[in-house]
Amino acid sequence: MTDRLLDAQNPDGGWTYRRGASWVEPTAYALLAVAAARESARFSRGAAWIRKAQQPDGSWPVQPGVGGAAWVTALAALLGPETLGDAPFSRAVNWIAAQVSQAHTWSERARLALFGHGCNDASTHGGFSWVPGTAGWVTPTAVSVLALEKALRLRADTVVQERAQLGRGYLLSRRCRDGGWNHGAYRVLGVEADSYPETTGLGLLALHGDELPQSRDLAARQLASCRTAEGTSWLRMALLAHGRSPASPRAPRCFDTRDCALAAIADQAAKGRNPLLV
Amino acid sequence: MTAGMQSLTRRGFVAGSLAAAGCTRAPGTAAAVSIVKCAAYGQEIYATVRRTLAEHKLNVRGKRVVLKPNLVEFEPGSSINTHPMVVHAALEAFRAMGAADVRIAEGPGHRRNTFDLADSAGYFDVIPGFEDLFTDLNLDDVTEVKLASPRAKIKSLYLPNTALGADLLVSMAKLKTHHWAGATLSMKNFFGLVPGGVYGWPKNVLHWSGIDESINDLHAALPRAFALVDGIVGMQGNGPIQGTPKNAGVLISGRSLPAVDATCCRIMKIVPERVHFLQLADIPARIEQRGEAIGEVATAFDLLPQHQSLRA
Numbered sequence: 001m002t003d004r005l006l007d008a009q010n011p012d013g014g015w016t017y018r019r020g021a022s023w024v025e026p027t028a029y030a031l032l033a034v035a036a037a038r039e040s041a042r043f044s045r046g047a048a049w050i051r052k053a054q055q056p057d058g059s060w061p062v063q064p065g066v067g068g069a070a071w072v073t074a075l076a077a078l079l080g081p082e083t084l085g086d087a088p089f090s091r092a093v094n095w096i097a098a099q100v101s102q103a104h105t106w107s108e109r110a111r112l113a114l115f116g117h118g119c120n121d122a123s124t125h126g127g128f129s130w131v132p133g134t135a136g137w138v139t140p141t142a143v144s145v146l147a148l149e150k151a152l153r154l155r156a157d158t159v160v161q162e163r164a165q166l167g168r169g170y171l172l173s174r175r176c177r178d179g180g181w182n183h184g185a186y187r188v189l190g191v192e193a194d195s196y197p198e199t200t201g202l203g204l205l206a207l208h209g210d211e212l213p214q215s216r217d218l219a220a221r222q223l224a225s226c227r228t229a230e231g232t233s234w235l236r237m238a239l240l241a242h243g244r245s246p247a248s249p250r251a252p253r254c255f256d257t258r259d260c261a262l263a264a265i266a267d268q269a270a271k272g273r274n275p276l277l278v
Numbered sequence: 279m280t281a282g283m284q285s286l287t288r289r290g291f292v293a294g295s296l297a298a299a300g301c302t303r304a305p306g307t308a309a310a311v312s313i314v315k316c317a318a319y320g321q322e323i324y325a326t327v328r329r330t331l332a333e334h335k336l337n338v339r340g341k342r343v344v345l346k347p348n349l350v351e352f353e354p355g356s357s358i359n360t361h362p363m364v365v366h367a368a369l370e371a372f373r374a375m376g377a378a379d380v381r382i383a384e385g386p387g388h389r390r391n392t393f394d395l396a397d398s399a400g401y402f403d404v405i406p407g408f409e410d411l412f413t414d415l416n417l418d419d420v421t422e423v424k425l426a427s428p429r430a431k432i433k434s435l436y437l438p439n440t441a442l443g444a445d446l447l448v449s450m451a452k453l454k455t456h457h458w459a460g461a462t463l464s465m466k467n468f469f470g471l472v473p474g475g476v477y478g479w480p481k482n483v484l485h486w487s488g489i490d491e492s493i494n495d496l497h498a499a500l501p502r503a504f505a506l507v508d509g510i511v512g513m514q515g516n517g518p519i520q521g522t523p524k525n526a527g528v529l530i531s532g533r534s535l536p537a538v539d540a541t542c543c544r545i546m547k548i549v550p551e552r553v554h555f556l557q558l559a560d561i562p563a564r565i566e567q568r569g570e571a572i573g574e575v576a577t578a579f580d581l582l583p584q585h586q587s588l589r590a
Contacts (some may be wrong), residue, residue: 017414017417017475018338019413020418020419021419023417023475025475062475062476063420063475063476065435066420066422066476067436067476069476070476102486129478129482130477130478130479130482131476131477131478131482131483133486134478134483135482135486136485137478137479137480139478139479140478182388183388183479183480185480187458189457189516189582189584191516191520193520194558196389198389198390198391227352227394227397227398228391228394229394230390230391231391252394252452255391255393255394256393256414256417
């Protein structure tokens with residue numbers, strides 16, 4: 001899988017999803033997956049691409065020249081100072097820790113309550129959003145929590161600690177009734193929504209320090225019937241992080257760089273070292 | 279600026295000023311909307327779709343056509359997703375009409391695994407060579423489009439180059455109710471053009487900007503459009519995902535998406551003038567209803583309590 005990822009690298013050093021220009025998300029996942037090859041010229045070109053894409057405020061856009069700051073800042077931050085450099089990494093962490101989703105405001109809480117989304121203290125603390133100025137959702141929150149935890153492993157910081165804790169609180173408050181996670185709308189207009197395997201795996205991985213037996217058991221059941229490569233990878237990683245040893249499942253097809261990279265990362269996790277948790 | 283953006287910039291994208299592939303309507307003329315009966319997802323769909331598209335006299339010879347179905351959830355056999363047989367029928371029909379290239383493209387708003395969704399919905403089984411024909415619009419190269427007269431708060435949108443580069447963009451929606459908008463039809467189907475790769479899953483920026491306003495802004499941004507709505511089995515109740523199947527037995531098509539959506543509403547026994555996104559839309563003053571009369575095919579779709587005021 002590592003060779004396949006390296007072969008898929010664009011001439012500019014980044015990675016695309018399937019075809020076309022390089023994007024931050026697949027580049028970050030690919031670099032995390034092939035970090036064992038960090039001495040190679042191809043890894044160096046990828047690292048240079050992603051360093052160059054960072055914006056002055058410490059954030060990353062989804063693609064150079066497309067939009068402004070975005071959630072992929074957390075993905076880039078997971079590459080750590082060893083790839084980004086100390087100062088760029090610190091700027092990224094500071095940017096992430098400063099993010100407040102719109103759900104954190106009183107008007108959004110009122111809207112949530114009015115439309116039956118459920119409004120309790122944990123939910124209103126706010127997660128992390130895909131794009132600044134919008135609501136918090138499970139995927140950007142989970143990735144941001146993992147990135148902040150990486151920073152805390154390197155250096156204690158009260159602000160970062162508190163922001164990570166808020167993010168975990170958001171994730172805990174957004175579980176569906178089955179114990180899993182969807183994109184973040186666990187109830188719509190008073191009707192309970194179903195979880196997704198992909199976001200259940202990612203949410204559970206981000207909460208690897210919490211005892212969540214219902215969620216863990218659901219993840220194991222979802223893994224047995226998961227139809228996507230992405231979901232399989234996240235569920236494997238989550239179960240390993242929660243002390244389970246999932247059986248090697250049948251491997252759904254990888255359709256893009258992200259699928260391939262996550263599969264490679266899950267394989268590394270199965271061997272005892274998850275790049276997202278070190 | 280990426281290479282993809284450079285090539286689209288040369289085409290000069292300001293929404294609303296694009297030349298159409300023979301798909302505009304002269305002012306004052308009626309908008310033609312076809313209603314054809316189609317009882318089931320069987321082989322007869324192919325001839326039905328081919329005949330319907332031919333009747334609309336679409337000039338697609340040598341042109342690029344993009345079919346945009348509605349793919350939402352992993353529930354094969356449900357009435358959530360546009361049926362692959364309808365999409366395949368359209369693909370074959372446009373090829374027979376001389377289109378240079380016919381692609382299928384979609385950008386789901388909740389689930390990121392678009393190819394897996396399509397596989398689960400049967401697209402790989404029904405459409406030969408599907409993978410090579412399909413573009414995940416969520417992850418496509420994009421170009422920023424300034425909205426000419428935006429109704430919503432957002433003034434520009436990044437849109438996928440595959441959609442922007444189409445000479446004809448065919449909205450292949452499903453005939454469904456919607457828990458927020460009342461109904462989700464050919465216009466709302468264009469939400470799937472807004473790339474999750476830029477805006478996330480769901481595409482929250484559109485909700486913050488105003489759902490009904492954004493529906494209209496997207497429609498205005500992509501004028502080279504046609505609608506073919508899969509109403510063979512639609513969805514009623516708590517659509518667009520948690521509702522129940524509703525046999526309507528029709529395909530609805532036309533060049534004016536507001537006119538098609540108004541017709542769809544009448545078939546569902548919903549008053550289109552009470553649906554907010556249609557209140558904002560430019561529904562043609564005259565709709566020429568071809569094929570079946572609405573009265574022959576109309577069937578009341580169950581509505582959520584908060585949408586009972588939409589009932590005809």
